[in-house]
Amino acid sequence: MCGIVGYIGKNDSIKPVIEGLSRLEYRGYDSAGISYKESSDIITLKKEGKLDNLKSEIKKHNINSKIAIGHTRWATHGEVNDVNAHPHQNELFAIVHNGIIENADRIKSELSSKYSYKSQTDTENFLNLLTSKYEKLNDVRSAVLETFKEIEGNSAFVVMCKLTNKLWAIKRSAPLVCGIDAATRDLYISSDPYALVGFANKIYFPQNEVLCECDPSKVNDEIQFFELDGSASHRYELQKKDLNLNVSEKGIYEHYMLKEIHEQPTLIKSLVDYYTTGEGLESLKSIDNKFKRVHIAACGTALHAGYLVKNFLEKENKVPVQIDFASEFRYRNPLLSSDELGVFISQSGETADTLACQELCSESKLKTLSIVNVEGSTLFRDCNYNLLIKAGVEIGVASTKAFTQQVLVGLILSKYLKNELNNDDFKNELSSLSSKVNEVLDRKDEIKQIANEIYNKNGFIFTGRGDHYPIALEGALKLKEIAYVHAEGYAAGELKHGPISLIDENMVNIALVTPDLFDKTFSNAQEVKARKGIMVIVGTENNEQLSNIADYYFGLDYSGLSSTKPVLTNVVLQLLSYYIAKLKGTDIDKPRNLAKSVTVE
Ligand code: AGP
Numbered sequence: 001m002c003g004i005v006g007y008i009g010k011n012d013s014i015k016p017v018i019e020g021l022s023r024l025e026y027r028g029y030d031s032a033g034i035s036y037k038e039s040s041d042i043i044t045l046k047k048e049g050k051l052d053n054l055k056s057e058i059k060k061h062n063i064n065s066k067i068a069i070g071h072t073r074w075a076t077h078g079e080v081n082d083v084n085a086h087p088h089q090n091e092l093f094a095i096v097h098n099g100i101i102e103n104a105d106r107i108k109s110e111l112s113s114k115y116s117y118k119s120q121t122d123t124e125n126f127l128n129l130l131t132s133k134y135e136k137l138n139d140v141r142s143a144v145l146e147t148f149k150e151i152e153g154n155s156a157f158v159v160m161c162k163l164t165n166k167l168w169a170i171k172r173s174a175p176l177v178c179g180i181d182a183a184t185r186d187l188y189i190s191s192d193p194y195a196l197v198g199f200a201n202k203i204y205f206p207q208n209e210v211l212c213e214c215d216p217s218k219v220n221d222e223i224q225f226f227e228l229d230g231s232a233s234h235r236y237e238l239q240k241k242d243l244n245l246n247v248s249e250k251g252i253y254e255h256y257m258l259k260e261i262h263e264q265p266t267l268i269k270s271l272v273d274y275y276t277t278g279e280g281l282e283s284l285k286s287i288d289n290k291f292k293r294v295h296i297a298a299c300g301t302a303l304h305a306g307y308l309v310k311n312f313l314e315k316e317n318k319v320p321v322q323i324d325f326a327s328e329f330r331y332r333n334p335l336l337s338s339d340e341l342g343v344f345i346s347q348s349g350e351t352a353d354t355l356a357c358q359e360l361c362s363e364s365k366l367k368t369l370s371i372v373n374v375e376g377s378t379l380f381r382d383c384n385y386n387l388l389i390k391a392g393v394e395i396g397v398a399s400t401k402a403f404t405q406q407v408l409v410g411l412i413l414s415k416y417l418k419n420e421l422n423n424d425d426f427k428n429e430l431s432s433l434s435s436k437v438n439e440v441l442d443r444k445d446e447i448k449q450i451a452n453e454i455y456n457k458n459g460f461i462f463t464g465r466g467d468h469y470p471i472a473l474e475g476a477l478k479l480k481e482i483a484y485v486h487a488e489g490y491a492a493g494e495l496k497h498g499p500i501s502l503i504d505e506n507m508v509n510i511a512l513v514t515p516d517l518f519d520k521t522f523s524n525a526q527e528v529k530a531r532k533g534i535m536v537i538v539g540t541e542n543n544e545q546l547s548n549i550a551d552y553y554f555g556l557d558y559s560g561l562s563s564t565k566p567v568l569t570n571v572v573l574q575l576l577s578y579y580i581a582k583l584k585g586t587d588i589d590k591p592r593n594l595a596k597s598v599t600v601e
Contacts (some may be wrong), residue, residue, distance in 0.1 A: 001028060001597055002074050002599070003098075003190075004190055005017045005021050005024070006158050006169070006189035007187070009187055012063075013036055013065045013067055014034070014058060014065065016188065016199050018070065020199070021070045021071075023192075023197075024072055025050075026256070026596050027072070027074075027596040028074050028595030031046065031075075031085035033045060033087050033096075035068065035069050036067065037065055037068070037162070038064060042093075043061075044087050045057045046087070048080055069094060069095075069158050069167065071097075077104070077120060084119045086121075088119060089127075090127055090131060093131065093134075093160065094159075095123065095127050095159050097122075098599060101151055101155060103151070103152040111129065126151060130147045140159070141211065141226065145211055149228055156170070165217070166213060166215045167187070168213055169211070171209075173208060175192060175350045175378055176206060177190055177192075178203075178212045178223055181200055185216060186199070187216055189214065193239075193376060203238070204237070204238055204239070205239070205381065206225060210233045211225065211226040211233075212225055239376060255396065257482070260394055260401045261400050261401070261441070263391075263392065264434075268433055283386060284412070287369065288367060290339070291319070292339045293321070294310075294342075295321075295322045295324075295343065297324050297329040297358075298354055299346075299598065302345040302347060302399070302402075304403065304477070306406075307469070309345070309406075309410030309413075311467055312411050312563060316415075317417050326357045329360075334360075336364035336366055337366070338364065338365035341366060342358060342367070342368040344358050344370050344383065345410075348373070348377060348596065348597040349378060350378055355378055358379060369386070369387065370387065372386060373388070373390075373391045387413060388409075389405035397589060397595070398577070403570065404571075407567055428560065429560060433561060433568060437571050440575070441575075444579075447554065447575045448579045454534060454552070454580070455579075457506055459502065459508070460488070461476075461499060462487065463491070463521070464492055465492045467563070468569060472489035472490060472492075479576070481594060482588050483581040484591070492525075495527065500528070500531065504533070508536060509525070509534065510536045511524070511525040511536070512539055512569055514556075514569060518540060525537065535550050535551045536552045536553075540558065541557050541558075556568055
């Protein structure tokens, strides 16, 4: 979703801000803007659409500036256009904002007679309130604090003022970091540490409602923190070790999604080493395993991984598991008890609903565990225990490698709790999985061929049973998010309770018919075939029953695989979605309307 980058120092401010914004492009946005200070003027440039539009605008100006703030906007209040893009500026201030101001209407009704509103955004309320506070207090720091106190909802703000060479940043339940380059003493602010890689080598994570004041004139004390009452604050963390945030390039691949799909065999292998011999083992050992029940909450693809984690924990460990959409869990007054464990699965570690569930569990005295990719993310910092999925930076909005790693970390947890993590059978299975994923990647032309045949059909129903039901959900989600076609995932046995009425010669059924529950799933596929549905079967290889009813058949060798079969099947669906989207000509890595990290509810 929205991205923030700020710079203040001795050098050109535009370059790091634009570089930071390009790194945040993957999060999803629909307009971009920048405000910079030149002499004692603030100049704002902002453009609807891609960052390139803003870059072209910047080229028209001969800029000499040492202070800038930039923003990529994912619209919440007001349509996508230049005016609603951030930063928002008046005679005194320029500000950028991530999140939602929940009491915007009330603030506007109080201020609109005195201050003008140019945009339809909620953000301008902060700007006008800040101006009114400054007029009374005559001090920017106090004005920012007083303004923030009156803002309801989860947000992060960065403020630049025409009268001084400082930047201020403050947040509530929204990501925000600030950093310093220890050599040059240049200062940075961002909504994502990834934007600061290679710029700042000391990164601070302020807690909620802590103001960061960046002032390059304060030698060796350039970043200071303040509580809402104006007193000095120590509620921030300094990054303890290098964050694993290498900048990712597409390399030989046309899209990040394709590259990330191809990374999976290697990632699977290194995950095993990490959890059997490395730091990962220490993180498993840190978990207090005396919990009576588990609650899992997550969103989208991470939730689909959670369904498999639930199956592992219930089947293998006999622990009851409750699983919910994070957006539902937080409001359904779940029955929580301190002898239970909250498990939160997330690639970004910044998903607003998932964070709210973690907070809810913490308040109810549950221990909380994250299965997370981004080390140092809010979820990572807020949980008692963390199991990193070690997927590396995932840029494609459509989550692929993160799903695989989330499922496998869930399985590793289950094996660890059963004392079977070091069993050769398990290690061999993961090594075999890695080779079999490679084999699927080598057969991608076959998948491309199937995509060619079906990409222009009306709708797609993905079906599976048992551990392949979450894969049906995930396959459908992937297809709809990147190919913009109607796709649904169903438990195969549920078709006849309604959705089967959709089946005709234009409806594609992607049936996952695998060795587990083969007969049951096969008969569900026959029911679809009898109604002339287009039958794509992904599952058990070299099977005559399947080849007889399939219009298109992609067989998989599941030998040696037990719990990890769904991971292998899913790779086929990842590639199928990718090639269908490619034929449709969509923006695969940044699909319309979507954001990589969903930081609003
Ligand atoms: C996956 O392809 C999606 N883009 C989306 O469902 C995603 O998994 C979801 O928003 C959760 O994100 P998180 O893993 O960062 O919490």
